[in-house]
Amino acid sequence: MRKTLVGPRLRQLRRAHRQTQAEMAAALGISPAYVNLLENNQRALSVQVLMALTDAYSVDWRDLINEDGATRLADLRNAVTDPIFGDGAPDLQELRAALDHAPRLADLFLQLYQAHRSTLDKVMRMGSGGTLPDLMTASPESVIHDFFRDHGNHFDALERAAEALRAELGAGADDLYAALKARMAARHGIEVVLARVHDMPHTLRDYRVEERRLLLSEALDHPNRLFQAAHVLCLVEFPDLLERLVGGTALAEGAGLARCRVELANYFAAALIMPYAEVLELAVVTHYDVDRIAAAFGVSFEQVCHRLTTLQREGARGVPFFFLRVDKAGNVTKRFNSTSFHLAEYGGSCPVWNVHATFAAPGQILPQFVELPGGERYFTIARTTDRPVFSRNMQDRRLAVALGCEMTHAHRIGYAQRFNMTEPGLFARIGINCHLCPRHACSQRAHQPLHVELPIDTNRRGNTRYES
Template structure:
């Protein structure tokens, strides 16, 4: 079993909560106190057999030992503390472990405060650019000055000429009133332009995507009840992937009363939508240019949305998500059901191990896309039947991260750009490529990273290709289980590619690809140095 980050600190907290000494707990578990001490300091793994003993002897819920969102909290804290705002303060990894496991709610509150600061700062910067370069602002300012001049001029005429005829005075007063009304309207528009339409967004800086992402991490990207419900329904229609599409359409219509139809693709149109006629009859309409894997996934997701509606609602209620995040979470959970339906847990894990986690073979076997297979691999967390712990992310050519999950323990930055040396960047511009590297962080931890270059399905000739990349990876201890480790020397750290998480958190002073100065040494940008060649395998 791979060493899950922070389990040692969690075990230490459990022992202290039960008022047990290391000697006593070691005796209960049948191990030596020195070995227990190494487990608590993450120098030895907390194995499945020891977890089962903890569950049997002390009545510990095994779910207490899922990494949850603590890895993500620690990574976000490290990244936040790299901000110049904190003057170079940098807690050690051990201090962060203790802090996150002891007071996770305070850590979350700190991160919410930091997000508010970051968002406010970004809004101020955007507003500065907006004010400095907007033609509208220039025109509005001119209009305001013109109206002010007019109001002032006619007001002075009224003030200096008290003997004006009544009709003339009335005419000038009407001009002044009309000018002030126009001035008020212009100023209101100008204020709306300056303040923007997102005041509520500024007050609530936590986005629905972040809310759902944290919910996902807290549950370790695993929802066993949804898995079992999907497996049961899949068993009813058979696991053979051949002719699955007509079976799904039949199931959706017969059990849930939803017809299925296709329509010609329209530029910018949705991939699928649900329509209802006046009588309330529903039809799921799919674009006719969708890949077969996308068609099947859309049908399975709609089935999951209905078959597991009650359970999905319960999960969302228990999570305490914001109102804006709830429909997004419902979509994510329905998609989780679809993945579990198309790739049943036991069968998928068996094939994954037999294929040595060859993602392309898995996608072909189960009739799913490469991205769907990658995402499913990151959900294999069933106690006693765990797969390799994977991290997973999707990134576009501009470096924007659309999906992220730190299951392996690899920190994936949230507030800044990912280290440019990660192989996922190059893959985003090379559709069809597969590249494997061993990435080593400055703390010595190493990860196998496999990057897949992708092109948006259905992009026609001369259409923007929407190139992006997927990255799937694991800790070096598990890398030998993956087919992608072939040709890589996993035993010699000098062959690993030195990387960071993000530039401000990187201790490496010899990197020629640094975009920002490191805050760890308080140094300015170091002189460029020749980048160490990346050991890798490359095909396609």
């Protein structure tokens, strides 16, 4: 078993109560020397002391032993590799020391860096109507993304609720849709109706609470009808659970909070349709073959990719993935991340990344090994996915999805196993986006980087007009 070291949290708790080490020791019934050893991570926290802390300071023991050090260390590593800081980034030992001895300072630094990145992103996106207050307020999408990321894109309470409901339904993949319809009718008096497209020309799902009717558009294929039914069942059966979870966000009442409920209900729907243990077992056996997993559960390629990012249960973890969905204009329309990957947080706009090439090869899975300017390496797969078509005027509603992991996990992915991973030219040199990428001599550069001056020689023309 791992030792439970809580030095920085214990120090923060003592300082919050304006106590000396001797005063805390008296409150806990231990010696001041032992408090000093605990604060410096030279002793592990015993169960007796943990219970004493809970009683004396009215804190939740889970808050004390919550181990998020790996995520915060990765966040720091990503932050200090930003071109704005130049060369000479601190090494791992220095970063770990900052987390151990100045955790609040590290947290404040990360908050400042996140604000910087958010503001920079808004500056690049802002049109002529943008104003300064717009830059200073985090968007609801960013708050929701951070909320999911802070939980490692895994919500065990939703997983357990979905598992219990699936066991109660007792239905296999073939019968699940009928079982959901029967459950809603028998338990809640809700009728599920398939609606004509011309009756709901701009709507895929409409749950009419007063009428106790759930209308699903016939434009939805079976996997999406199943998903939407499971989504509504979560809203009906687990409203208290959703409220408890959204209560942990920084969102005020309104559209942002409603959007968070939608995302959590989507999470539940995926967990109900694709039970955790079964998905993880099949993923391991098939080396994360997305098509085989999709066939086993009767779901879409995109739904499997999304589900794979959530397999982060303690003691039964899958490969930590990130997931992106982009449109033909390069806009990221969905982003989920069970890691602290820099690429997952801000990437998606580099034309060298073959997620954009999928539109020229619809339906084909394109594997790629990529390297960021800071040296981080990933393995990714990308493929197109089609959206529901309502009419002849809405053809080619195609998006692209990408699933990726760090190179340390690539050997576990079947799509990567046919490659020689030691080949020097294997990795495509990509960036986050042109505004932030410091790479020189990139033939795909579309903008001058904000933090780097590219060399210009009037006597020489380089790959692009931005550098010589």
